[in-house]
Amino acid sequence: MISRTLLVLLCSTLHSILASLPPDGAYPVPPIIGGLRLSSGGKIIDITHRYVEEMPAYGAEEGMGQVVRLVASLKNGSNANWSEFKMSVHSGTHLDSPAHFYDEYFDAGFDVDTLDLEVLNGPALLVDVPRDSNITAKVMKSLQIPKGTRRVLFRTLNTDRHLMFKEFDSSFVGFMADGAQWLVDNTDIKLVGVDYLSAAAFVNGRSAHLAFLKSREIILVEALKLDNVEAGLYNVHCLPLRLVGAEGSPARCILIK
Numbered sequence: 001m002i003s004r005t006l007l008v009l010l011c012s013t014l015h016s017i018l019a020s021l022p023p024d025g026a027y028p029v030p031p032i033i034g035g036l037r038l039s040s041g042g043k044i045i046d047i048t049h050r051y052v053e054e055m056p057a058y059g060a061e062e063g064m065g066q067v068v069r070l071v072a073s074l075k076n077g078s079n080a081n082w083s084e085f086k087m088s089v090h091s092g093t094h095l096d097s098p099a100h101f102y103d104e105y106f107d108a109g110f111d112v113d114t115l116d117l118e119v120l121n122g123p124a125l126l127v128d129v130p131r132d133s134n135i136t137a138k139v140m141k142s143l144q145i146p147k148g149t150r151r152v153l154f155r156t157l158n159t160d161r162h163l164m165f166k167e168f169d170s171s172f173v174g175f176m177a178d179g180a181q182w183l184v185d186n187t188d189i190k191l192v193g194v195d196y197l198s199a200a201a202f203v204n205g206r207s208a209h210l211a212f213l214k215s216r217e218i219i220l221v222e223a224l225k226l227d228n229v230e231a232g233l234y235n236v237h238c239l240p241l242r243l244v245g246a247e248g249s250p251a252r253c254i255l256i257k
Contacts, residue, residue, distance in 0.1 A: 045234075045255040047153075047225045048093040049164055051085075055092055056168040058197045063167060064091060089248035090197070095120075095240045096220040098213040099247035101206065110216060112240045112249040119190045119219050124151035124236035124255070126229060131157045134201045135175045137182035145187060151236055153193035155226045163196055164223060174201035180211035184218070191236070193221040193253075224253060232257075 049055065054063045064087060072082035089112075090096070097115055099106035127143055129135055135154065145152060156173040163169050174194065175183075183189055192199055192212065199220045200208030212218045221238050235256040240249035 042235075042256045045229055045257065047229065047253050047255055048251070049223055049225050051087070051092050051250070054165070056164065056166065056197065057088065058090060058168060059170075060168055067091075087250075089243065089246050089250065090222075092250060093221075093223045093225065093253055094248055094250050095238065096199075096209070096213070096222065097247050097249075098216040101209045101213055105213075105216065106247060109245075111244060112246050113242045113244050115219055115240060116190075117239070119150070120221075120236075120238045120240075122151060122235065124153055124191065124193070124234050125149050126153045126155060126226065126231050126234060126255075128231050129154050129156045129173070131160065134173055134204075135179040137176075137178040140179050140182045140186075145189070148188055150188055151191035151193070152189050153221075153224060153226060153236070155195055155229075155231070158194075158196040159226050162227075164225070168197075170202040172196040172198070172202065174204070175199055175208045175212075176201055176204045177207040177211055180208040184211055184215065190217055191219050191221060191238075193224050193236070193238075195224050195226045197223050221251065221253060229255065 051064070051067050053065055053067065057064045067087050068083050068085045070081065070083050072078040072080070074081055090100075095112060095115065097105075097112045098110045102110075125145065127145065130139060130142065133139060135156070158164075158172050161169075163172055174196065175192075177200075180200065183192070198205060198209075199212065199222055200206075209220075212220055236253065237256070238251050238253040240251045243249050
């Protein structure tokens with residue numbers, strides 16, 4: 001026979017369970033990616049581009065082409081749908097490791113699997129860059145980024161021009177070599193985020209990358225989707241795939257405000 005104390009305890013537990021259920025037993029509405037509200041009151045903002053055929057590929061006249069291919073399907077008699085994807089590791093929103101431009105780092109194994117996740121996750125400042133030039137040393141000085149800032153996302157004319165939604169355009173805005181070197185020498189920035197396929201301007205591609213990656217302390221996050229996001233302070237989270245031996249990787253990047 002159930003004791004009175006145990007019966008009271010069971011009733012109390014059942015009441016707590018019922019009280020926690022959604023009204024009418026309905027399941028909560030699934031969150032919308034890009035606008036998910038957090039229990040702390042924050043909001044997730046997706047700053048990753050979708051991988052589609054029309055997405056620009058660096059230096060290519062045409063887009064990326066087919067990225068995902070269905071190789072087996074239920075409709076054709078398979079017991080499951082089964083897809084594969086193929087693309088460059090520097091496609092869409094992605095990260096560069098030091099091995100991208102330094103062969104000695106490539107040989108030493110400094111691939112994307114060795115990148116510091118602490119650098120890729122934490123407080124970040126989103127800044128608007130003057131729209132009339134590439135990012136030079138003069139531009140970097142003008143931004144007056146506070147000392148101690150470790151992660152900065154640079155929004156440029158690329159976002160205004162919607163360059164990630166059309167064929168590759170070599171006139172994109174990026175860092176010049178002197179701007180990259182000024183950042184290295186005069187700031188505490190370890191994560192550099194930009195809004196096109198390369199952090200470096202087309203005319204200064206190699207030299208700017210060399211300046212950024214020489215110390216192996218700076219991680220480049222490229223082709224971020226920064227439209228419809230206010231400038232200011234956020235928490236950024238960027239996670240690459242663990243591609244052993246690869247000098248770059250696609251990444252899913254979000255901001256939390």
